[in-house]
Amino acid sequence: MRDWTAIAAGLKIELSERMKQTLEGLDKTMLGLRGLIDWQEEPILLCGVPPSEDDAE
Amino acid sequence: MSGGGMTLIQAAQALRSGHVSSSELTEQCLSRIERLNPSLNAFLTVTADAARAQARQADEERRAGMDRGPLHGIPIAHKDLFCTAGVRTTSGSKLFESYVPPFDAAVVERLREAGAVMLGKTNMHEHAYGITCDNPHYGPVRNPWDRERIPGGSSGGSAAAVVAGMCLMATGSDTGGSIRVPAAYCGVTGLKPTYGLVSKYGALPLSFSLDHCGPIARTVRDVAVSLAAMAGYDRRDPNSARGHAPAPLQDLLPPAEVDSLAGVRIGMPENFFFERLDTQVDNAVHFMAYRAQDLGAELVALRVPDGTQLNVISQVTLLVEAAAVHEPYIRKQRRLYGEDVSTLIDTGRLIPGVDYVQAQRLRRRAQGVYRSILKQVDCLLVPTTPIVAPMIGQAEVAVGGQAEAVRIASTRLVRGFNALGLPALGMPAGFTRGGLPIGMQLVGRAFGEKELFRIAAALEDATGHVGRQPELTD
Numbered sequence: 467m468r469d470w471t472a473i474a475a476g477l478k479i480e481l482s483e484r485m486k487q488t489l490e491g492l493d494k495t496m497l498g499l500r501g502l503i504d505w506q507e508e509p510i511l512l513c514g515v516p517p518s519e520d521d522a523e
Numbered sequence: 524m525s526g527g528g529m530t531l532i533q534a535a536q537a538l539r540s541g542h543v544s545s546s547e548l549t550e551q552c553l554s555r556i557e558r559l560n561p562s563l564n565a566f567l568t569v570t571a572d573a574a575r576a577q578a579r580q581a582d583e584e585r586r587a588g589m590d591r592g593p594l595h596g597i598p599i600a601h602k603d604l605f606c607t608a609g610v611r612t613t614s615g616s617k618l619f620e621s622y623v624p625p626f627d628a629a630v631v632e633r634l635r636e637a638g639a640v641m642l643g644k645t646n647m648h649e650h651a652y653g654i655t656c657d658n659p660h661y662g663p664v665r666n667p668w669d670r671e672r673i674p675g676g677s678s679g680g681s682a683a684a685v686v687a688g689m690c691l692m693a694t695g696s697d698t699g700g701s702i703r704v705p706a707a708y709c710g711v712t713g714l715k716p717t718y719g720l721v722s723k724y725g726a727l728p729l730s731f732s733l734d735h736c737g738p739i740a741r742t743v744r745d746v747a748v749s750l751a752a753m754a755g756y757d758r759r760d761p762n763s764a765r766g767h768a769p770a771p772l773q774d775l776l777p778p779a780e781v782d783s784l785a786g787v788r789i790g791m792p793e794n795f796f797f798e799r800l801d802t803q804v805d806n807a808v809h810f811m812a813y814r815a816q817d818l819g820a821e822l823v824a825l826r827v828p829d830g831t832q833l834n835v836i837s838q839v840t841l842l843v844e845a846a847a848v849h850e851p852y853i854r855k856q857r858r859l860y861g862e863d864v865s866t867l868i869d870t871g872r873l874i875p876g877v878d879y880v881q882a883q884r885l886r887r888r889a890q891g892v893y894r895s896i897l898k899q900v901d902c903l904l905v906p907t908t909p910i911v912a913p914m915i916g917q918a919e920v921a922v923g924g925q926a927e928a929v930r931i932a933s934t935r936l937v938r939g940f941n942a943l944g945l946p947a948l949g950m951p952a953g954f955t956r957g958g959l960p961i962g963m964q965l966v967g968r969a970f971g972e973k974e975l976f977r978i979a980a981a982l983e984d985a986t987g988h989v990g991r992q993p994e995l996t997d
Contacts, residue, residue: 473873485870492842495835496878499885509883 468493530990531691531745535593538585545585545596548691549578549640552598556642556689558997563665565674565683567603568611569643574598577640584638593748595638600693602681603644604651605631605736606725614727615647615677617660617859618852628725629757630694630736637752642690645680651696651729652845652864653677654704654933655915659861663915666708667993668959672912675705675933681739682709687995692740692749696726698733699841700907700937703949706739707962708912710951710991712746712979713739717969718944719764721750722757730844732762733837733941742989743950743979747776750972764970775973777980784981785819790900795830796936799923800909807953807961808906814985815904815978823900828892833939836889839874839882840942846871886942893943897968902978907949907962908933940966948975951988 470489474481529537537543553571560566581596589595601607604614606624613619627635635641646664648656656664656679664679666672667687674683678695682705685693695702697715706713714737721736728734738749757763791797791812797805816822846853849868857865896903909922910932919926940947945966952963967975983989 468875470873477872479869479872481873482866485866485873488870489873492835492839492874492878495832496839496881499832499835500881502888503881503884504888507884507887509880509887 528688528992529691530742531597531740531748532593532742534597534691535595535748538596539590545578545581545598545640546575548596549574549598549642552642552688552690555687559687559689559995562670562997563667563683563687564646564662565664565680565687565689566600566643567613567615567646567661567680570610570641574640574642581638581640591636591638592752594634594752597639597691598642599634599639600642600645600681600684600690601631602647602678602693602695604647604696604727605694606727607631607641607644610644612644612727613661614651615649615658615661618856619727620660624725626725629722629759630726630753633753633755634694639692639752645678645684645693647680648677648701649861649864650849651677651698651701652867654700654930656680656705657915665915666912667995668710669912671914672959673708673915675708675912677701678713678739679705679709682706682711682713685709685711685739685741686992688992692738692745694753695737695739696729697735697737697941698729699837699941700934702735702737702739703907703937703947703962703964704933706949707907708960710954710960710962710988711739711741712743712948712950712989713737714746714750714949714972715940715947716750716754716972717764717946719762720754720946720970720972722755722760722763724757724759728848730841730848732844733841735941743948743976743983744776746948747976751775775976777977780984781977781981782984783819784815784978787815787820787978788823788900789815789820789978790823790825790896790903792827792903792905793824794826796827796905799925800906801911801922803955804906804909804911804961808904808963811952811963811982811986812904814982818981818985820978825896825899827896827903828889830935830939833889833942834935836882836885837938837942839878840886842867842871843874843879846874889939890943893945897945901967901974902971903964903966905964905966906936906952907964908936911955911959911961937964940964945969946972946975948979950979950983951991953986953988954991
């Protein structure tokens with residue numbers, strides 16, 4: 467598990483207990499979900515297809 | 524019947540037949556705003572003079588034989604994160620307290636072109652980042668069914684304004700349930716359309732890949748005609764969907780009476796969505812499913828991927844994207860943020876980039892699984908929230924014998940559909956014994972809004988939940 471206190475200190479972010487619990491919960495689930503990732507697939511992030519030149523003014 | 528008692532469709536018919544003018548409808552709404560807004564706090568800005576001028580123009584156009592469609596002359600409101608040229612757009616924040624955009628958001632533009640009359644801008648959760656609408660800068664929006672309760676959020680001002688008859692339709696945005704939760708808590712109908720169907724240009728963002736813009740109104744048909752006006756490709760929005768022009772209005776709008784759902788397969792998840800619900804919510808949503816069955820639909824029991832995991836994928840995406848949106852402001856203007864919002868932004872700043880990318884991979888996978896599920900059924904029928912509207916200031920709620928944060932309880936059944944981008948229609952499913960609204964969602968295939976409207980309209984016609992309005996005194 468990540469050391470959220472150290473990460474927050476590094477970024478000079480005040481870490482409340484509630485934030486820490488949220489981050490730990492998310493971290494734990496994300497770790498558990500790694501088995502479902504298709505490592506061959508390139509993910510589509512935000513705008514996967516840039517606007518074509520036809521769209522320009 | 525006054526504008527406050529009419530649905531949008533009824534008002535449109537009255538306008539076309541000459542039984543009422545846009546000016547009369549607009550005055551009725553302005554009068555209700557003047558009377559009710561001091562207690563409900565649904566509007567942040569009322570543009571009465573401009574509304575009167577727009578209504579006069581609509582009446583003149585109609586007298587000259589022009590008909591822009593069902594929204595021509597209809598008084599509406601915009602959530603205060605849609606940019607409006609010359610009219611303050613706060614996003615419910617202190618940060619944008621004095622921001623007056625020089626342009627209109629696409630949604631505002633389209634609705635104006637359809638002839639709608641803008642009454643003003645509605646209150647919301649600060650920066651659309653929360654579900655209570657307990658706004659630290661402008662005061663809480665109050666639920667018209669019980670003013671000590673939240674209306675839900677973040678589009679709570681829009682939902683409260685619609686159910687209180689202050690306008691006939693209002694725009695909203697939905698990043699993690701922000702149209703559907705207030706629709707459920709206020710007893711109105713709201714659509715989170717398919718991602719990309721409605722342009723986000725000019726909508727102040729919260730999360731680039733999760734934000735959706737849509738309409739909130741009293742009935743399914745009101746929402747359908749509003750969507751027809753709002754939807755369509757817009758090159759100014761890089762995520763606007765090409766090749767998915769909205770169906771023509773005559774196709775999108777369900778017939779006046781839909782009395783059969785024969786041949787429709789409705790998915791009823793056996794896991795996640797019906798776990799840990801308030802008993803009255805559970806009963807009401809099942810009642811709606813059985814009404815669908817009575818109308819000829821087949822109820823199909825099925826299992827869906829773990830909703831908690833999908834919520835985490837959605838939450839990681841939201842936290843990181845919202846942190847990126849607010850990064851330029853939070854560092855230097857932190858004092859202008861409410862505590863709950865700044866805490867969420869800080870949380871997002873701490874999540875490693877690798878988690879964000881993995882969340883997008885997992886999201887893609889979940890989209891594929893739901894695509895397969897929605898090949899077996901035409902839609903899913905699930906509750907919108909496991910609870911009814913909590914009290915203002917309430918932090919926790921007991922659900923199924925367990926204490927749960929109000930924010931988590933309110934969003935756990937809606938959030939995942941933002942990550943999937945699927946259309947989700949929130950509509951009334953009934954009322955508790957104490958008279959509070961209960962909401963349900965119909966979730967369909969991407970760009971399958973037309974089918975959703977038809978199924979929802981049949982259920983609306985078969986039950987008496989829609990059209991109920993709270994008794995409101997000053």
